[in-house]
Amino acid sequence: MADVRARLGEFLAAREAKVVAVVDLQFGDTGKGGIVDRLAGWADVIARGTGGANAGHTIVLNGESHAFHLVPCGILYDAEGKLNVIGSGVALAPSVVADELAVLDAERHPHEGLRISHRAHLVLPFHIALDRLREKRAAKGKIGTTGRGIGPCYEDYLARQGLFANDLLNPEEFRRKLTRTFAARKNLFEAFDPAHVKEVMMSDALGGGKYYDEKEIFAIEAIIAEYGRYAKTFANRIIDTDALLQEAKAAGKRILLEGAQGHLLSVDYGTYPYVTSSDCSIEGLAKGVGLRPDDVDVSIGVAKFPYMTRVGEGPFPTELGGTESAAWCSTATKEEEAKKYPGASVNAKDEMEQGVGMRLAGFEYGATTGRPRRTGWFDLPLFRYALRNGANSIALTKLDVLDGCETIRIATAYRYDGPAYRVGALELTPGTELTTAVMDPVVLKNVTPVYKEFPGWLSPLGKAREKGALPQKLLDLLDFIRKESGASLDLLSVGPDRDDILVI
Ligand code: GDP
Ligand code: IMO
Ligand code: MG
Helix, strand or coil: CHHHHHHHHHHHHHCCCCEEEEEECCCCCCCHHHHHHHHHCCCCEEEECCCCCCCCEEEEECCEEEEECCCCHHHHHHHHCCEEEECCCCEECHHHHHHHHHHHHHCCCCCCCEEEECCCEECCHHHHHHHHHHHHHHHHHCCCCCCCCHHHHHHHHHCCCCCEHHHHHCHHHHHHHHHHHHHHHHHHHHCCCHHHHHHHHCCHHHHHHCCEECCCEECHHHHHHHHHHHHHHHHHHEECHHHHHHHHHHCCCCEEEECCCCHHHCCCCCCCCCCCCCCCCHHHHHHCCCCCHHHCCEEEEEEECCEEEECCCCCCCCECCHHHHHHHHHHCCHHHHHHHCCCCCCCCCCHHHHHHHHHHHHCCECCCCCCECEEEECEHHHHHHHHCCCCCEEEEECHHHHCCCCEEEEEEEEEECCCCEEECCEEECCCCEECCCCCCHHHHCCEEEEEEEEECCCCCCCCCCCHHHCCHHHHHHHHHHHHHHCCCEEEEECCCECCCEEEC
């Protein structure tokens, strides 16, 4: 393990890196938490800048799994005196931070160095309720959110009626703003079926009814009391972290930025409206910790390979099983699918079964919601699109999942099959070929991927630590990806544990 840490340190030193960003180039869940964990040994400060508890970042340390939603993955290095920061761009659910600290306490992991931005956006119970009620009502047109209140929290911010972590430090101001914002939001709740409202308010996600008031919907005093308790727990951690990061940068400290979600889920760059509500790109991440994008020396784009996943609704051109898979994954549980698809395997001839086989092989069930993640082949048009955001180094992850898969398919381009459609100056008609994805759901829902097939490697990758130990078939495939995308493929993750990574 010390060897991996030293090698990653050398890798960053060779690039004279001081500020490193880890961003997901796909639809989230690429294993970026694991990449952050492996690089955190190098850093002095580790910071989250975007998203909130919609994120689920899993780290496996000595075979033991740790899942973080808000606390940065660098916290497991707290004993080394590193600072971990929840930055100003984050949607902060205090209850989740409290739960994560309680788990760290139970596991005897210190967390002295956790700091929270005074400008982090406070997630309030009515954000969570609104998120869940909308998804319930929309049924068909839903986004498939994580139900963590992320969209409504950022909406309040843009509507200039949001609350910040700083309001936890000032009880009177908290009460004033909470009352004002709720007054502005209350009529939204009156438009929902009262039975649905009650069901959501009584759910575990909202403390089993602790904020519910039959008449007013929300018991404002209960929210004030609960957030007052969080204020007591966190007050000494809430500071101006933008200034902290800017000073750390000026002092030449090593800074590691932990992205959340993925580029294709960014509100600014993703498959809008099937996106999250923050900008998960490199610049969104830098801004969300108080830095500028050009402060970032090395931005490591993380992508699963040679398959990929998506959770929730929205286009996914290479999805195995297509619309059948999308529909299945929006309601099914892991237990149900083991029964329904007994023939599932990464080599199944039936696409749906092959997709389930990948899910089982990669344990592709959401770290936040437990939902089955939709699976499909690696998509070069999407990858080329995401690379435009400027990642200057790539980490490919989960390579071991398709060990033993006989034929690997890579989407090299799309053929457009839909009705005549314009995207700016681009006129699409049936048969138009695209080599880079166009971020418009009308387009992405109407393309057929053009695949190139490669023979898979049949021996397990798990123990490889040197490029020379990798099968030639994989090296040829990586050469192809390099040539087709221009990406600098530098890190390969071949297992979930801290040690399972190669610098190539
Ligand atoms: P994140 O949201 O991008 O941090 O990713 P998640 O934690 O949601 O999902 C990634 C899952 O894959 C986690 O369960 C990780 O432990 C696991 N994982 C990460 N890298 C690898 C890898 O290289 N191989 C395998 N088999 N699992 C991995
Ligand atoms: P990490 O950081 C995968 C998806 C949801 C939904 C859409 C909007 O673990 O990679 P939201 O709750 O944000 O309003 O949901 O975005 N989504 C994620 N998918 N990984 C994540 O985070 C995600 N965070 C949000 O599934 O489709
Ligand atoms: Mg995740």
